Amino acid sequence: MVGENIQRIRKFQGITLHVLSERSNVSKAMLSQIEADKVNPTVATVWKIARGLEVDIQELLEGAREPKRIFQHDRFEDITTLDTEADGVQIHVLSPLSMVGDLEMYIIAFEEGARLASEAHFPKTEEFLTVLEGAVRVTAGENSTDMKKGDFITYHCDIDHTIENLGNTPAVIHMVVRYNAATGRI
Amino acid sequence: MVGENIQRIRKFQGITLHVLSERSNVSKAMLSQIEADKVNPTVATVWKIARGLEVDIQELLEGAREPKRIFQHDRFEDITTLDTEADGVQIHVLSPLSMVGDLEMYIIAFEEGARLASEAHFPKTEEFLTVLEGAVRVTAGENSTDMKKGDFITYHCDIDHTIENLGNTPAVIHMVVRYNAATGRI
DNA sequence: GAACATAATTCATTATAGTAAACAATATGG
DNA sequence: CCATATTGTTTACTATAATGAATTATGTTC
Numbered sequence: 001m002v003g004e005n006i007q008r009i010r011k012f013q014g015i016t017l018h019v020l021s022e023r024s025n026v027s028k029a030m031l032s033q034i035e036a037d038k039v040n041p042t043v044a045t046v047w048k049i050a051r052g053l054e055v056d057i058q059e060l061l062e063g064a065r066e067p068k069r070i071f072q073h074d075r076f077e078d079i080t081t082l083d084t085e086a087d088g089v090q091i092h093v094l095s096p097l098s099m100v101g102d103l104e105m106y107i108i109a110f111e112e113g114a115r116l117a118s119e120a121h122f123p124k125t126e127e128f129l130t131v132l133e134g135a136v137r138v139t140a141g142e143n144s145t146d147m148k149k150g151d152f153i154t155y156h157c158d159i160d161h162t163i164e165n166l167g168n169t170p171a172v173i174h175m176v177v178r179y180n181a182a183t184g185r186i
Numbered sequence: 187m188v189g190e191n192i193q194r195i196r197k198f199q200g201i202t203l204h205v206l207s208e209r210s211n212v213s214k215a216m217l218s219q220i221e222a223d224k225v226n227p228t229v230a231t232v233w234k235i236a237r238g239l240e241v242d243i244q245e246l247l248e249g250a251r252e253p254k255r256i257f258q259h260d261r262f263e264d265i266t267t268l269d270t271e272a273d274g275v276q277i278h279v280l281s282p283l284s285m286v287g288d289l290e291m292y293i294i295a296f297e298e299g300a301r302l303a304s305e306a307h308f309p310k311t312e313e314f315l316t317v318l319e320g321a322v323r324v325t326a327g328e329n330s331t332d333m334k335k336g337d338f339i340t341y342h343c344d345i346d347h348t349i350e351n352l353g354n355t356p357a358v359i360h361m362v363v364r365y366n367a368a369t370g371r372i
Numbered sequence: 373g374a375a376c377a378t379a380a381t382t383c384a385t386t387a388t389a390g391t392a393a394a395c396a397a398t399a400t401g402g
Numbered sequence: 403c404c405a406t407a408t409t410g411t412t413t414a415c416t417a418t419a420a421t422g423a424a425t426t427a428t429g430t431t432c
Contacts, residue, residue: 002229016408016409016410017409017410018408018409018410026390026391027390027391027392028409028410028411029390029391029392029393029410029411029412029413030389030390030391031410032410032411032412033389033390033411033412035410036411039388039389039390040228040229040230040388040389040419041228041229041389041390042226042227042228042229042389042390042418042419043188043226043227043228043229043232043247044226045389045390046229057247058244058247061229061243061244061247092336094314094316094338103314103362103364105314105316105338105362107316107336128280128281128289128291128362130280130291130293130360132318132360145242146241146242146244146245150278150293152280152281152291154281166241168198174316174318174360176289176291176314176362178289202378202379202380203379203380203381204378204379204380212420212421213420213421213422214379214380214381215380215381215382215383215420215421215422215423216419216420216421217380218380218381218382219381219382219419219420222381225418225419225420226389226418226419227419227420228388228389228419228420231419231420
């Protein structure tokens with residue numbers, strides 16, 4: 001997976017293994033083997049390659065998931081049994097009452113460990129979430145994503161979803177909820 | 187650096203090297219050496235550790251990384267977003283290109299004295315502005331309002347309008363623009 | 373402070389990441 | 403065609419990542 005990303009970016013930039021080797025100080029033999037997924041590079045090597053390609057290391061690691069990711073069952077149970085509804089979560093409604101059911105905007109603050117669980121909204125409802133401070137984990141269905149300050153995510157929320165602050169500092173997010181009342185939008 | 191992050195998160199979770207070793211399938215000897223920065227782990231090993239800690243691998247590799255933007259509709263997919271800067275105004279586009287002309291979201295940073303002037307948008311276009319840091323003055327037509335951190339305003343912007351930072355500190359706002367394209371929506 | 377338990381570090385060994393150099397494959401030109 | 407670069411792969415070797423077992427440190431309880 002890492003190899004595919006490296007090769008894709010290298011080919012896109014139109015540079016050879018030799019050039020990338022010079023720019024990254026990684027031998028072209030190693031680059032060849034990494035791209036062919038024959039070896040298991042160290043983080044230091046991937047760092048060098050990322051610098052040589054002038055991309056962020058996450059660009060190279062994206063999609064590089066471990067084959068089998070299993071949910072830790074004990075932890076999952078812990079989370080589901082917590083009854084922290086609006087406990088440690090402060091919701092600040094920005095949008096006026098006239099917009100309820102249309103387009104709603106909030107500032108939401110999470111204390112350490114706080115979580116906000118939402119049941120499925122009406123069909124085609126979308127949420128737009130921007131992290132203003134700290135970090136949160138957003139889980140919608142089976143998908144789960146960790147986000148930091150400055151990160152943005154949008155997702156359909158016609159399934160149950162949760163937002164939780166796993167860090168050791170308060171987290172603040174900006175949330176926009178749009179209720180797509182049978183609009184013909186994409 | 188990776189070692190520091192791993193140890194910090196492990197200590198925060200209150201688990202031992204032995205437990206993390208079981209959860210990650212990485213020997214505690216290796217974990218010890220990685221935390222002490224005595225070795226140079228492979229990405230596969232760091233992946234296993236990240237899974238054991240239930241964090242994203244970027245959490246472990248990060249020093250200070252650029253904010254990442256995620257666009258998730260039904261599944262995770264990447265988007266391209268634009269960043270423009272001119273005259274002390276930095277515009278950070280959050281929403282994906284697929285939403286242009288529909289619902290757009292931005293983080294906009296103003297240096298001291300900077301101002302952003304917008305011509306009239308299409309009819310019935312609305313803007314929703316939240317001040318995240320500092321203070322700004324919003325002028326639409328003859329109306330003018332001063333806003334500070336935490337304030338929220340919504341206004342129709344089918345006339346020229348400007349946003350300016352009159353203070354002596356940088357200002358940051360969150361902006362939502364909705365183009366009401368003759369929809370039957372309220 | 374001896375005895376016990378638990379946590380983290382070192383030690384000895386194996387597996388493999390990483391390199392330089394040789395090799396193979398693909399052009400480009402005369 | 404042959405010669406000569408240019409690009410990517412394979413080989414031979416060295417450095418070191420990774421492991422399990424032994425060792426040292428850190429508590430706890432009697």
